[in-house]
Amino acid sequence: MSENNPMKLTLKGTPREIGVQHGRALREQIRSQILIYEAMFQQTSKLAWEDVREVAKEFQSTLKILTPHLLVEMEGIAEGAELAVLDIVALNCRSEIALGKFSDGCTTLCWRKNDGARVLSQNWDWTANVKKNLAMVSIEQEGKPKIYMVTEVSGVGEAYSPSNLVNIPLKLLQAGIVGKIGFNSSGVGTCLNAIRAKPMLSTKLPIHVALRLCLESSSVHDAVQIIESLGGVASAQHILCADYTTALGLELSPVGDKHLTEDASGIIGHTNHFLENRYVDEPAWLSGSPIRLQRLGELTKELIDVGVNGEDLTAVLLRESIFSDTFNLPQAICCQEDPSRPITNRSSSLFNIVMNLDPKNLGAEVVFGRVGSGEEGPVIKMPW
Numbered sequence: 001m002s003e004n005n006p007m008k009l010t011l012k013g014t015p016r017e018i019g020v021q022h023g024r025a026l027r028e029q030i031r032s033q034i035l036i037y038e039a040m041f042q043q044t045s046k047l048a049w050e051d052v053r054e055v056a057k058e059f060q061s062t063l064k065i066l067t068p069h070l071l072v073e074m075e076g077i078a079e080g081a082e083l084a085v086l087d088i089v090a091l092n093c094r095s096e097i098a099l100g101k102f103s104d105g106c107t108t109l110c111w112r113k114n115d116g117a118r119v120l121s122q123n124w125d126w127t128a129n130v131k132k133n134l135a136m137v138s139i140e141q142e143g144k145p146k147i148y149m150v151t152e153v154s155g156v157g158e159a160y161s162p163s164n165l166v167n168i169p170l171k172l173l174q175a176g177i178v179g180k181i182g183f184n185s186s187g188v189g190t191c192l193n194a195i196r197a198k199p200m201l202s203t204k205l206p207i208h209v210a211l212r213l214c215l216e217s218s219s220v221h222d223a224v225q226i227i228e229s230l231g232g233v234a235s236a237q238h239i240l241c242a243d244y245t246t247a248l249g250l251e252l253s254p255v256g257d258k259h260l261t262e263d264a265s266g267i268i269g270h271t272n273h274f275l276e277n278r279y280v281d282e283p284a285w286l287s288g289s290p291i292r293l294q295r296l297g298e299l300t301k302e303l304i305d306v307g308v309n310g311e312d313l314t315a316v317l318l319r320e321s322i323f324s325d326t327f328n329l330p331q332a333i334c335c336q337e338d339p340s341r342p343i344t345n346r347s348s349s350l351f352n353i354v355m356n357l358d359p360k361n362l363g364a365e366v367v368f369g370r371v372g373s374g375e376e377g378p379v380i381k382m383p384w
Contacts, residue, residue: 006368008384012140015069019076022176023088027081030176034087037094043342045098049090055097056090058202059234063089063209066230070178070209077176091176093206096235099196105272105347107292107333108191108240109322110247111300112266114310117358118242121315122181122191123323123371124150125335125347136366136382147215148382149182150353150366179212181353182382186218187362188243189355193270197236197282201254204234210252214239220246224259232257236280238270244357251277265304269296288331295327315354315365315379323352324372334370 009025011018023030038049063071074092078085090097105125112118139147183189190211205213210233217223220243227233227250236253249260249268256279262268272289274282299322308317323333330336330348337346352371355364363383369376 006380007135009135009137010140011137015073015141016076016079018139018141019073019078020080021076022073023077023080023083025080026176030077030081030083030088030091033091033176034083037091041098047097052090052097053084053086055202056086056093059093059096059206060086060089062203062205062234066205067209067213070212073178074176081176088176092178092208093202093234095194095207095237096200096202099198099200099235105286105289105331105335106191106193107296107323108193108238108270109296109300109318110191110240110242110249110262110268111313111318112247112262113313113358115358117244117356118189118247119313119315119318119354119356120183120189120191120240120242120247121318121323121352121354122240123333123335123349123352124181124192125349136380136384138383141216144216145184145186145188145218147182147184147212148364149180149215150351150382151177151180177208179208179210179215181211182215183355183357183362183364184215184217185362186243187357187359188214188217188219188223188241189357189364190214191240191353193238193240193272195236195238195251195272195274195280195282196285197253197274197280199254199280200235202234204232204254205230206234207237207239207252210237211239214241219243220248224248224250227252228257236274236277236282238274240268240270242357244359249275251275253277253280255279265300267300269293269300271296286331288328291328292331292333295325295333296322299325299333315356318354319352319367319371323349324370326372334372336370 011021041047074088078088108122110120137149214223233252239250251258258276271293272286325333330338335349337348349370351368353366366380
């Protein structure tokens with residue numbers, strides 16, 4: 001596995017079988033991941049792993065009631081990796097436990113083409129040292145759409161601890177997590193923006209579980225309906241969800257949601273702050289988030305002004321005209337690490353994904369690395 005040839009993992013079967021395959025294939029990576037997150041939680045949130053497990057125990061009870069099939073999958077992952085199930089549950093609610101203290105920013109965009117099809121796209125920002133460890137995963141389940149996701153894995157790393165974390169390269173992965181950024185065979189796609197806000201309620205769905213539920217849905221309408229029927233999400237986050245006919249910016253929180261619709265040009269753009277959801281306590285977080293959003297609006301308007309529409313709206317165009325933009329570095333759309341920040345809170349754009357949700361031409365292009373930097377990898381197609 002390398003930056004240019006990421007791991008491709010295919011999982012299929014019952015929830016337990018999918019989980020066991022996942023756990024066995026990434027056993028060492030999951031164990032390494034827990035050590036890394038243990039260090040990150042202690043440094044950013046002052047939580048020992050046993051404290052993290054206690055919160056995970058609350059979510060375990062929630063998952064047993066709300067999404068038993070995904071809890072069974074997590075139990076399978078734990079079995080395959082020879083770990084306790086609470087370790088896997090903790091990985092899947094890491095965003096809720098950290099409450100935004102892990103600095104995963106992002107810029108997301110959905111654009112309606114003239115023929116009505118939606119193009120869904122994102123730069124995903126996270127710790128730069130993991131860029132060699134990104135992977136693509138497919139999941140096949142009976143009676144549900146096939147899922148294609150981009151997530152993180154890593155090779156086996158040394159056992160990190162809080163005391164030596166600042167002195168060594170940080171290798172991070174998300175092996176063991178059941179939902180992320182991607183699309184399914186029904187043409188439903190998801191992107192994610194982290195939001196730092198309170199409160200957090202462990203009686204509701206972790207955001208990565210909500211993402212998985214979206215990717216198990218046959219339409220945006222069904223995705224929204226299933227999340228709402230289960231009582232909503234546990235923490236404030238933004239999911240940009242689209243299919244061929246519909247796009248919604250889901251500003252979700254445990255105390256109330258807002259849904260953003262397309263503007264007159266058929267666009268929804270989002271960064272790392274809520275635009276309409278005022279139900280939560282959202283302190284200032286990433287100062288560059290409003291600047292990125294404004295810049296995103298300027299760049300899309302420039303494209304509209306020169307007549308971009310319909311088949312002109314390609315992945316190449318979006319990468320070259322928008323997602324490679326470096327205005328306001330280091331907190332640009334094409335984000336760059338800020339060496340003044342603690343190592344656990346440094347981010348850069350690790351991959352770009354552009355998903356075409358037209359059922360006649362369904363698929364995605366993924367580029368690993370900072371697009372436009374000259375150091376990014378080749379274009380990789382999904383499905384592969």
